Amino acid sequence: MTSSNLTRRWTSQTWFGCVLAGMVVLILAGAGLGTQVLADTTAVSNRLNDHISPARTTVVQLDGALGDQVSGLRAFAVSGRPELLEPYRTGITGELAATARLHELLADEAGLLAELDELERLAAQWRRDSAEPLIAARQISPAVSQPSDAFAAVRAQLTDFDAALLDERTRGRQALDDSRQVRNIVFLGLAALLLAAVAAIAVLLRLIVLRPLTRLSAAVRTVAAGDFGHRLSPHGPSDIAALGHDVDAMRERLVQALVAASETRDALARSNADLEQFAYVASHDLQEPLRKVASFCQMLQRRYAGSLDDRAQQYIAFAVDGATRMQRLITDLLTFSRIGRVYDSSKPVDLGSLVDQVEQTLAATIEETGARIDRPDLPTVQGDATLLAMLWQNLIGNALKFRHPDRPPHVTISAASVADEWSFTVSDNGIGVDAEFADKIFVIFQRLHPREKYSGTGIGLAICKRVVEHHGGAISVDTTRTDGTTFAFTIAKHIRRLTPEAPDVSDRALVAS
Structure with missing residues (x-):
């Protein structure tokens, strides 16, 4: 089926329905893609803000807890005073709390969790092999040497763990920037696509619906201006074409009615002219006998005034009055009939x-x-x-x-x-x-x-x-x-x-x- 046949078979309502359906599909697809991009950006941002960055803060707390253990142990080894072991004990508690928090924050980070497990193992080994034996020996004899450098392995592992977290945060920020850039590109593309779709739809509707309507309106205005012989040639969707054919049929009926009205008007004009002539003649022909009746009655009254009794005089007066009123009535009727004509x-x-x-x-x-x-x-x-x-x-x-x-x-x-x-x-x-x-x-x-x-x-x-x-x-x-x-x-x-x-x-x- 050609596009021309499709245009003629589809109604404007069908075209508008298809355009609306296309717009809905485009909007839904854009909304789905935009939602996915936003979800990706949000996931990267949440990982960085809710896990990696807080983990680095917790590493600082873990570093402080381990430092407290070393400083408390050295102070006890020098003085032998039990109260100086308090930082060592609180450091162990802080370490446990920090590592527990890190396990919670890095639950989905397998590589970092391995680094953390190694750090915990070295810290526990240091306490078991170095710190606890030193504390026990110092409690028995004051002649005990300073703690060895076994803690250096723990410090090195902590540094490596913090470096790994820093690298992960750097990669997370880069991923966030990349995700935001992708998001911006996608939304700009969706906006451009939407504008292009709106422009395409506007052009399509103009070609398919508005142009035929404009042509039909111009043709109707031509007919309305008085050119009743102008035929309408409707195009476009079937309902607009049907409307054009109906208007053209109405034009033809109006032409026929105008021809009939013109003929009737001509006949009416001739009839009015004949009626006017008849009224004029009838008024004069009717008034002439009445004038004669009135005149002769008045002549009888004057000539035979002495011979006529009062009743005869009254009869003559009645006749004159009736003729006079008839004249006025004829004149008023003629005036009434001429309103709107003469x-x-x-x-x-x-x-x-x-x-x-x-x-x-x-x-x-x-x-x-x-x-x-x-x-x-x-x-x-x-x-x-x-x-x-x-x-x-x-x-x-x-x-x-x-x-x-x-x-x-x-x-x-x-x-x-x-x-x-x-x-x-x-x-x-x-x-x-x-x-x-x-x-x-x-x-x-x-x-x-x-x-x-x-x-x-x-x-x-x-x-x-x-x-x-x-x-x-x-x-x-x-x-x-x-x-x-x-x-x-x-x-x-x-x-x-x-x-x-x-x-x-x-x-x-x-x-x-």
Whole structure:
């Protein structure tokens, strides 16, 4: 099996598993070798520090014990005083203790133990053949000669034993240095091998896994940038290749969906154009008969005013009022349907200037009712000026329309910047809204009061809701207030779906009317 086929058959998880297993084996092998080297170094160091060096110290003690024996023996031989033999006796005890310690320290050193045994034999022979007979003779007669030089053999053997220990310590230090050097070389080699393995693994993963992923990411970014005809040719492990094929299949489905959406959008654009034309024609065609009905009814009222009784006059007034309301209803429906289609521009709108214009439009009502409007400096927002004018005119107009009969209207406006949107409130001291109607008031044609008491088509708040949602926000009414009404709404600071397009002149005239 070739490496290319192996790459295609193995998944990235398999590659990572193999790499991890290789790293584990390498680490375990390095740990075992390092442990062995450290153990060897420790053994050499322990032998030198725990056996050879203490043995040399004990040899010094042994030399002192043997010297005490000789000096005590000579002092006794000269004076004959028994108390002067005390160093001789303590020297023997010290010798025994020192040789016992040396046997313990040199238990694994056969050559040194042989030297020590010979030293013990010569010391015992010296005491048996020279020291003890001299002590016995001196105790009987003072005419005894000085000790002979038989101890010279013991001294020579002690010197040879100490020299052997010194040589062994020298060899031990050399062995320790060699062991440490080997240890350092091994650890440096392991570190270099580990670094080389990490580098090799990094290169392997880059070639086998990361490079195919990079190519796939570049191809996906090319498609995401808009080149939907760019085909993906995935390589590498099987799971990455499968992912690439899935992404390419998704690209093809997106291309098909975009083609279908484009066709649907074109059809929808044609349908909207036809609908717009139909709405325009229908509004004019519907309003023309209504104007005629209202005009002829008013002509009948003026011409036959003296011939008609009060009931006939009332019927004519009903007909004129119905035709007029039908005209307003048709106009409001046309305005409602055009939100987001005709009114869809996006540019900076100074709400302070816009609300000034709204107040000028409502100036007659404001003066008539004695209303007071308090507002802060309003921000500049992104949106459609015509739609925002509808929003503020409806909200302020409602506050004036649904005023409390016992007090003049007082409208309070607030504005605040919250994260990525603007937050506004419009509060009044009017008749308020019951909590049970909080959701219904934003539904088209929903009226809470009789037409005879409050005029309107019941579409104003529905227009407000649609305008706010068109600007990426939401609107609600505060149901906790009992002494008036508070509408709260938000406007997004960045509205991506709006397209810069100036409203039609006829639409502005329609809104103004």
